[in-house]
Amino acid sequence: MKDNPADQVKMPDDVIYHFFNELGIMEQLVTTQLERVLPGGLTKAQFGVLNHMVRLGRRESPAELASAFQVSRPSMTNTVQKLEAKGLVEIVPHESDGRSKIVLITKAGVAMREEALKALMPLFAQVGEALGTEVFEKAVPLLQTVRVYLDENR
Numbered sequence: 001m002k003d004n005p006a007d008q009v010k011m012p013d014d015v016i017y018h019f020f021n022e023l024g025i026m027e028q029l030v031t032t033q034l035e036r037v038l039p040g041g042l043t044k045a046q047f048g049v050l051n052h053m054v055r056l057g058r059r060e061s062p063a064e065l066a067s068a069f070q071v072s073r074p075s076m077t078n079t080v081q082k083l084e085a086k087g088l089v090e091i092v093p094h095e096s097d098g099r100s101k102i103v104l105i106t107k108a109g110v111a112m113r114e115e116a117l118k119a120l121m122p123l124f125a126q127v128g129e130a131l132g133t134e135v136f137e138k139a140v141p142l143l144q145t146v147r148v149y150l151d152e153n154r
Contacts, residue, residue, distance in 0.1 A: 019146075037119045040086065040112055045069075045079045050088060050113040053105040061100050062091075070154075088112050 031044050038047055049065060060068070066076035080103055083089040088109035094100040105113075128136075 033123055034120065037123065039115045039119055042112065042116060043079075043082075045071075046083055046088075047113070047116050049076075049079055049083060049103075050105065050109050050116070053089070053103070054110055054113050059102045059104055061094065061102055063100070065103060083109065086112075 034044050034047070038044075042050075048069065052065070052068060053060070062076050062080050063073055065080065066073045069076065071079075080089060080091060084091055086108075088106055090104045090106055091101050092104060094102050
């Protein structure tokens with residue numbers, strides 16, 4: 001029986017690989033759970049845009065949103081158009097640059113984001129009951145440190 005070459009290679013960055021691998025697995029598991037409970041046929045991407053707009057409280061172009069989410073402009077345009085069709089955002093001409101557009105969240109969009117957060121609370125409560133909140137209190141600062149680094153070094 002031959003050994004698996006991948007088993008023989010020990011990289012000094014294994015812990016970093018495993019960290020990001022765990023995040024990727026968690027992201028997949030959370031996405032599946034999230035999309036099962038999101039109201040109004042929202043996808044994770046659509047919820048992400050609504051959440052982003054409410055959290056930051058600013059108007060952004062589809063290009064700015066695409067940059068923030070690290071997706072292509074056509075992909076973000078598609079997401080925004082679907083949100084617009086649901087009445088959750090409005091796309092208006094840019095005030096100073098008539099060629100570009102600005103995305104505005106509507107009152108219905110803010111309400112949908114709140115409804116989505118309420119739909120997620122049972123999932124969060126279940127995880128919190130099973131693992132306790134201390135593990136999350138310890139993890140959040142670490143994750144923020146890594147996120148800030150990655151964001152600043154795109």
